[in-house]
Amino acid sequence: MARARISDVAAAAGVSTSTVSLVMNGRVARISPATQDRVREAAASVGYTPNSVARGLRTQRTRTIGLISDQIATTPFAGRMLAGAQDAAREHGHLLILVDTVGDPDVEAEALRALAGQQVDGMIYAAMWHRVVQAPAGLPDGTVFLDCRPAAGGFPAVVPDDRAGGRDAVRLLVEAGHRRIAYVDLDEPERPVASGLRHEGYLEVLAEAGIEPDPALHVCGAESSAAGGRAAAAQLFDMPADRRPTAIFCFNDRMAAGVYVAAHRRGLDIPRDLSIVGYDDQQLVAGELDPPLTTIALPHYEMGRWATEVALGVREPPDDGQPYLMPCPIVRRDSVGPPPAAAPTPAGGEPLTTP
Amino acid sequence: MARARISDVAAAAGVSTSTVSLVMNGRVARISPATQDRVREAAASVGYTPNSVARGLRTQRTRTIGLISDQIATTPFAGRMLAGAQDAAREHGHLLILVDTVGDPDVEAEALRALAGQQVDGMIYAAMWHRVVQAPAGLPDGTVFLDCRPAAGGFPAVVPDDRAGGRDAVRLLVEAGHRRIAYVDLDEPERPVASGLRHEGYLEVLAEAGIEPDPALHVCGAESSAAGGRAAAAQLFDMPADRRPTAIFCFNDRMAAGVYVAAHRRGLDIPRDLSIVGYDDQQLVAGELDPPLTTIALPHYEMGRWATEVALGVREPPDDGQPYLMPCPIVRRDSVGPPPAAAPTPAGGEPLTTP
DNA sequence: CACGATTGCTCAATCGATTGAGCGCTCAAA
DNA sequence: TTTGAGCGCTCAATCGATTGAGCAATCGTG
Numbered sequence: 001m002a003r004a005r006i007s008d009v010a011a012a013a014g015v016s017t018s019t020v021s022l023v024m025n026g027r028v029a030r031i032s033p034a035t036q037d038r039v040r041e042a043a044a045s046v047g048y049t050p051n052s053v054a055r056g057l058r059t060q061r062t063r064t065i066g067l068i069s070d071q072i073a074t075t076p077f078a079g080r081m082l083a084g085a086q087d088a089a090r091e092h093g094h095l096l097i098l099v100d101t102v103g104d105p106d107v108e109a110e111a112l113r114a115l116a117g118q119q120v121d122g123m124i125y126a127a128m129w130h131r132v133v134q135a136p137a138g139l140p141d142g143t144v145f146l147d148c149r150p151a152a153g154g155f156p157a158v159v160p161d162d163r164a165g166g167r168d169a170v171r172l173l174v175e176a177g178h179r180r181i182a183y184v185d186l187d188e189p190e191r192p193v194a195s196g197l198r199h200e201g202y203l204e205v206l207a208e209a210g211i212e213p214d215p216a217l218h219v220c221g222a223e224s225s226a227a228g229g230r231a232a233a234a235q236l237f238d239m240p241a242d243r244r245p246t247a248i249f250c251f252n253d254r255m256a257a258g259v260y261v262a263a264h265r266r267g268l269d270i271p272r273d274l275s276i277v278g279y280d281d282q283q284l285v286a287g288e289l290d291p292p293l294t295t296i297a298l299p300h301y302e303m304g305r306w307a308t309e310v311a312l313g314v315r316e317p318p319d320d321g322q323p324y325l326m327p328c329p330i331v332r333r334d335s336v337g338p339p340p341a342a343a344p345t346p347a348g349g350e351p352l353t354t355p
Numbered sequence: 356m357a358r359a360r361i362s363d364v365a366a367a368a369g370v371s372t373s374t375v376s377l378v379m380n381g382r383v384a385r386i387s388p389a390t391q392d393r394v395r396e397a398a399a400s401v402g403y404t405p406n407s408v409a410r411g412l413r414t415q416r417t418r419t420i421g422l423i424s425d426q427i428a429t430t431p432f433a434g435r436m437l438a439g440a441q442d443a444a445r446e447h448g449h450l451l452i453l454v455d456t457v458g459d460p461d462v463e464a465e466a467l468r469a470l471a472g473q474q475v476d477g478m479i480y481a482a483m484w485h486r487v488v489q490a491p492a493g494l495p496d497g498t499v500f501l502d503c504r505p506a507a508g509g510f511p512a513v514v515p516d517d518r519a520g521g522r523d524a525v526r527l528l529v530e531a532g533h534r535r536i537a538y539v540d541l542d543e544p545e546r547p548v549a550s551g552l553r554h555e556g557y558l559e560v561l562a563e564a565g566i567e568p569d570p571a572l573h574v575c576g577a578e579s580s581a582a583g584g585r586a587a588a589a590q591l592f593d594m595p596a597d598r599r600p601t602a603i604f605c606f607n608d609r610m611a612a613g614v615y616v617a618a619h620r621r622g623l624d625i626p627r628d629l630s631i632v633g634y635d636d637q638q639l640v641a642g643e644l645d646p647p648l649t650t651i652a653l654p655h656y657e658m659g660r661w662a663t664e665v666a667l668g669v670r671e672p673p674d675d676g677q678p679y680l681m682p683c684p685i686v687r688r689d690s691v692g693p694p695p696a697a698a699p700t701p702a703g704g705e706p707l708t709t710p
Numbered sequence: 711c712a713c714g715a716t717t718g719c720t721c722a723a724t725c726g727a728t729t730g731a732g733c734g735c736t737c738a739a740a
Numbered sequence: 741t742t743t744g745a746g747c748g749c750t751c752a753a754t755c756g757a758t759t760g761a762g763c764a765a766t767c768g769t770g
Contacts, residue, residue: 079428
């Protein structure tokens with residue numbers, strides 16, 4: 001049984017296709033109520049669904065938006081981003097067309113042409129982690145950059161507010177009373193923009209609190225993994241007791257997991273002896289640690305929504321041309337406490353406890 | 356600058372649009388080489404990309420396939436599944452339209468109509484974990500079920516071969532010399548089909564090896580998490596030494612992570628004192644454990660490809676109407692070793708070591 | 711009652727491609 | 741020279757909807 005066309009509905013209702021079209025699209029100002037009812041009944045009885053392809057050809061609007069990204073599969077955050085984009089698209093009656101370029105520029109160019117050929121109403125160019133990208137040639141005007149910013153500007157973009165997130169993370173620790181706060185980072189060549197921004201936030205809060213930043217407390221792991229975090233933490237724990245941090249802010253949850261391991265090996269209890277804050281709120285890591293990790297969440301779902309809404313024109317991007325900075329929520333769990341009551345000052349150091 | 360149409364190319368090449376169409380589609384049997392060249396040059400010079408919407412209307416084939424699923428975001432496997440589907444679609448010149456129904460039947464019905472309206476060439480109905488689903492009304496014939504099977508049959512489907520995976524996992528342990536092998540499962544009400552199948556595989560291999568299954572070695576955690584696994588493992592470790600397992604097969608990697616924790620708390624070394632095999636190959640869990648977990652991988656990428664290829668008609672589903680069982684690869688890491696040399700037989704038990 | 715305005719609906723062009731039928735030409739065979 | 745076949749290309753219909761223009765009937769007004 002072939003799908004019903006508008007002409008089938010028209011025949012069933014005894015009117016022209018024009019009338020059916022007008023009724024189906026709610027342009028009923030000049031259609032009598034009786035006719036409207038007949039059309040609607042006819043449509044229902046033949047099971048009519050408008051053919052979007054034909055409509056798209058005529059109206060030049062397809063109610064689809066294209067999302068092109070380099071790696072859909074790699075990160076657990078990708079799904080949340082897609083979910084946000086998809087939800088927003090659906091709420092506005094649009095469909096999401098997804099293309100993964102596997103990071104290959106040829107595939108990317110091909111995808112761009114395919115999406116243009118599909119007459120998508122909007123385009124989103126997504127990365128799966130916050131970075132600066134070179135906008136490919138042929139990107140339509142108004143393409144929204146998601147979790148990345150175009151090197152040359154000129155496009156709306158949304159990225160996590162990593163700097164504010166870094167501030168929040170460190171503020172959590174300062175407010176708990178910590179003064180010696182380390183930052184566990186990634187080694188230079190690998191270091192992503194997110195890390196630089198989080199580190200800036202870290203420095204800002206230290207400055208606010210009147211704490212002199214100690215370069216020795218900025219340590220790096222070779223890779224973004226538990227192993228990387230463990231190695232970096234080991235450096236910290238090897239420091240003389242009076243210089244050792246009482247709290248550690250980690251670039252991400254995976255590295256924080258490594259810090260946990262290192263701490264346990266030294267017999268340090270979290271949060272009694274050491275407070276830790278992570279970043280990303282990576283469920284399988286942060287939630288499964290013991291004690292559960294306090295962290296800063298990456299707002300992927302919200303960013304996905306934002307990008308779609310801007311692509312559809314139902315939301316305005318910042319008018320200064322800068323990327324929109326999506327706030328990163330604080331996720332309080334159990335890895336932050338006050339610093340150890342007796343500060344570790346074994347060899348003639350001045351006690352850190354305030355009067 | 357508006358997009359070039361076929362008529363622009365025709366004008367530039369001095370031919371009719373028919374000729375351009377024939378050349379662009381490679382139906383050049385009756386077109387002179389000289390004309391072909393002129394057309395191709397003209398197309399390149401005006402930057403012509405065929406309008407898929409118009410073509411779709413005419414040919415009734417849109418080169419898109421719809422993927423409708425209940426939860427895109429929830430599992431880390433979803434991305435791999437989408438990646439597989441998307442890669443296969445791209446290789447065959449198709450685009451993937453993605454819809455997440457959020458598990459809502461109304462949204463699902465609406466999505467089905469929207470995709471039908473888009474004239475998708477194929478449809479995939481995906482779940483994010485292996486289960487039996489009720490096929491919604493209005494699903495087009497030939498819809499492929501991905502990671503789920505329709506309760507009533509009648510559609511091609513692909514699911515992981517959990518039974519074979521269970522066999523492989525347990526065989527790994529039997530071949531290492533273990534005879535007392537536990538299965539850490541989920542509690543009844545939560546237990547998914549995957550677990551039942553993996554347990555069947557477990558029993559089959561025990562039978563093959565002539566090992567009498569001990570019901571006491573089939574223990575359950577309340578939830579699919581490290582906490583659930585830890586609780587279940589604790590039961591096992593509380594058993595008298597001569598009945599205690601020397602190896603544990605876990606329903607999934609997360610529960611295996613809990614078994615690790617329980618083992619460490621009892622001072623058991625993995626794999627010296629206890630061998631463990633997981634399931635899922637969940638990178639963030641299996642790869643980060645110490646030692647890295649030997650496990651059975653879920654073939655989500657491959658299943659995504661399979662579903663797309665069947666939906667596009669480039670691959671045939673099994674002709675017996677049963678779901679295709681996708682093999683689950685064995686991922687050997689470091690959590691399996693021989694059983695402890697001196698079997699734990701403290702109180703008059705018979706030594707298990709063979710002559 | 712005549713005339714214009716309003717109401718309720720239809721006509722036909724249009725979006726941009728594809729494709730079966732067909733046209734005019736050349737060439738070979740009869 | 742006529743006929744037929746083959747070649748190279750074009751004509752025009754078509755896919756299924758939307759939409760500006762327009763037509764016939766009715767209504768209100770002077």
